[in-house]
Amino acid sequence: MMIKSVSVSPFDDQKPGTSGLRKSVVVFQQPHYLECFVQAIFNSVPGLAGNTLVLGGDGRYHNAEAIQTILRMAAAHGIKKVLVGQYGLLSTPAASAVIRKYQAAGGIILSASHNPGGPDGDFGIKFNSANGGPAVESLTEAMYANSQQLTEYQIIESEPVDINEQGPSQLGEMQIEVIDPVSDYSELMASLFDFDAIRQMFRKGFRIRFDAMHAITGPYAREILERELGAEAGSVINAVPKTDFGGGHPDPNLAHAKELVTEMYSAHAPDMGAASDGDGDRNMILGQHFFVTPSDSLAVLAANATLVPGYASGLAGVARSMPTSQAVDQVAKELGIACYETPTGWKFFGNLMDGGHITLCGEESFGTGSDHVREKDGLWAVLFWLNILAVEGDSIKQIVQQHWSRFGRNYYTRHDYEAVDAERASELMLRLEGKLEYLIGTAPNGLHITAADNFAYTDPVDGSISHKQGLRILFADGARIIYRLSGTGTQGATLRIYVEVYEQAASKQEQDTQQALAPYIQLALELAQVPTYTAMNKPTVIT
Numbered sequence: 001m002m003i004k005s006v007s008v009s010p011f012d013d014q015k016p017g018t019s020g021l022r023k024s025v026v027v028f029q030q031p032h033y034l035e036c037f038v039q040a041i042f043n044s045v046p047g048l049a050g051n052t053l054v055l056g057g058d059g060r061y062h063n064a065e066a067i068q069t070i071l072r073m074a075a076a077h078g079i080k081k082v083l084v085g086q087y088g089l090l091s092t093p094a095a096s097a098v099i100r101k102y103q104a105a106g107g108i109i110l111s112a113s114h115n116p117g118g119p120d121g122d123f124g125i126k127f128n129s130a131n132g133g134p135a136v137e138s139l140t141e142a143m144y145a146n147s148q149q150l151t152e153y154q155i156i157e158s159e160p161v162d163i164n165e166q167g168p169s170q171l172g173e174m175q176i177e178v179i180d181p182v183s184d185y186s187e188l189m190a191s192l193f194d195f196d197a198i199r200q201m202f203r204k205g206f207r208i209r210f211d212a213m214h215a216i217t218g219p220y221a222r223e224i225l226e227r228e229l230g231a232e233a234g235s236v237i238n239a240v241p242k243t244d245f246g247g248g249h250p251d252p253n254l255a256h257a258k259e260l261v262t263e264m265y266s267a268h269a270p271d272m273g274a275a276s277d278g279d280g281d282r283n284m285i286l287g288q289h290f291f292v293t294p295s296d297s298l299a300v301l302a303a304n305a306t307l308v309p310g311y312a313s314g315l316a317g318v319a320r321s322m323p324t325s326q327a328v329d330q331v332a333k334e335l336g337i338a339c340y341e342t343p344t345g346w347k348f349f350g351n352l353m354d355g356g357h358i359t360l361c362g363e364e365s366f367g368t369g370s371d372h373v374r375e376k377d378g379l380w381a382v383l384f385w386l387n388i389l390a391v392e393g394d395s396i397k398q399i400v401q402q403h404w405s406r407f408g409r410n411y412y413t414r415h416d417y418e419a420v421d422a423e424r425a426s427e428l429m430l431r432l433e434g435k436l437e438y439l440i441g442t443a444p445n446g447l448h449i450t451a452a453d454n455f456a457y458t459d460p461v462d463g464s465i466s467h468k469q470g471l472r473i474l475f476a477d478g479a480r481i482i483y484r485l486s487g488t489g490t491q492g493a494t495l496r497i498y499v500e501v502y503e504q505a506a507s508k509q510e511q512d513t514q515q516a517l518a519p520y521i522q523l524a525l526e527l528a529q530v531p532t533y534t535a536m537n538k539p540t541v542i543t
């Protein structure tokens with residue numbers, strides 16, 4: 001088959017963010033736009049030619065077209081074999097699992113995660129390396145550099161490949177294997193968790209409601225929760241993936257998973273509620289009339305890990321992103337294991353896992369995971385909770401309350417100001433950063449500041465340093481205020497303010513979160529003059 005070289009002038013905006021290159025669909029629909037970035041990936045990742053590549057996405061609008069383009073470019077690049085999910089589908093954690101299981105040289109995942117989809121929504125593409133994890137920063141920088149100098153890309157001409165039937169086919173010299181997107185993943189889950197114990201719990205009448213939000217986890221959750229574990233039919237709602245996620249915002253949080261939240265706070269709430277996002281790597285956990293913060297969820301999983309077969313021998317260590325609450329730090333201290341604090345984004349956990357330093361990790365942004373793959377994993381977190389519940393026999397609320405009485409409670413919230421004027425948002429950050437050194441040792445509104453900086457991280461495995469990862473203000477009582485600008489938004493800037501307070505006294509652990517944090521939230525607004533710079537008097541999303 002003829003390889004065609006197409007001459008192009010480079011696009012100047014192909015810089016990958018927190019999680020790959022994410023832009024609106026219309027940007028990706030520009031002629032040659034996707035092709036240029038794919039070529040930049042192929043040019044930057046050594047050793048792809050002659051090897052196996054995994055390919056799939058979350059099924060959002062433009063997924064199907066992009067898969068065909070990438071297959072034709074992969075054939076032109078001399079890729080030996082592509083494992084592609086049936087219908088072009090693979091959840092992000094499943095893609096990571098498949099890369100690892102078949103020892104592929106890497107994978108291309110098409111997703112904009114929790115961002116809305118459809119013709120007016122977002123699209124995204126990212127490369128995961130042979131360890132199954134997102135490309136490290138040096139590699140994404142190489143892709144960006146390459147994209148800026150690109151003069152041509154290579155592609156073969158062919159009819160669309162049929163990816164609706166499982167099995168092998170050929171495109172030029174390249175083999176294609178259309179795989180079941182679910183089976184490798186569900187096999188991995190069965191190897192980690194006590195499926196028999198969970199089955200028995202469902203048999204005794206335990207009820208779960210899992211909201212797949214019309215995104216990728218529908219088929220996974222139906223297969224694993226309903227078919228394999230015997231949860232009652234209909235336990236998974238919004239289970240059919242749609243290219244526009246049914247018009248919804250596929251982000252599992254209190255603001256966007258409305259239907260689920262309403263049911264979990266109703267008189268007939270099931271025992272457990274859970275949801276996942278567009279590409280299946282995030283999770284939200286709810287009990288009856290009870291919300292588990294993602295930071296607490298990570299801490300509870302860490303504290304109870306040895307109840308679960310896959311983690312019975314204990315944890316090597318744990319890690320959390322810097323803005324994530326310090327709840328898991330308390331657990332690590334008691335278990336006598338290391339706890340790492342990394343910048344936001346999953347890519348920083350990969351090295352720690354590959355180096356054997358950590359087993360579990362998580363982020364406040366509804367991400368939890370372990371070294372079974374190199375991505376966060378929504379359904380995995382749900383199964384972990386189910387396994388703990390099956391062993392303990394307590395409710396979710398009881399388990400979390402017992403956790404607080406043992407380790408203390410970290411009240412925690414994140415306030416997002418979305419679509420802020422990008423220049424004003426940078427000004428806010430710059431001005432605040434300039435003030436930080438003068439805040440140390442002061443006590444505005446009576447709150448004692450002991451430290452303040454722009455977080456930098458030195459990777460203990462490869463020694464690489466990541467600067468400017470968020471402004472931190474630390475208080476004498478363990479409280480923290482953190483400011484960051486999002487690296488995944490596609491409109492203007494999103495300012496994230498994270499606020500945390502530690503409460504050891506059991507008598508003070510039943511307050512409303514926003515009230516418990518109110519003095520610090522107030523101070524956060526004042527210190528950064530948030531209403532002035534954002535032109536908003538309240539956040540757009542509170543989680």
Ligand code: G1P
Binds near residue numbers: 344367
């Ligand atoms: C957000 C989250 C971050 C997560 C990322 C990808 O990034 O805050 O924790 O890793 O999405 O899911 P941000 O928009 O804050 O850069």
Ligand code: ZN
Binds near residue numbers: 092114278279280282
């Ligand atoms: Zn996601």
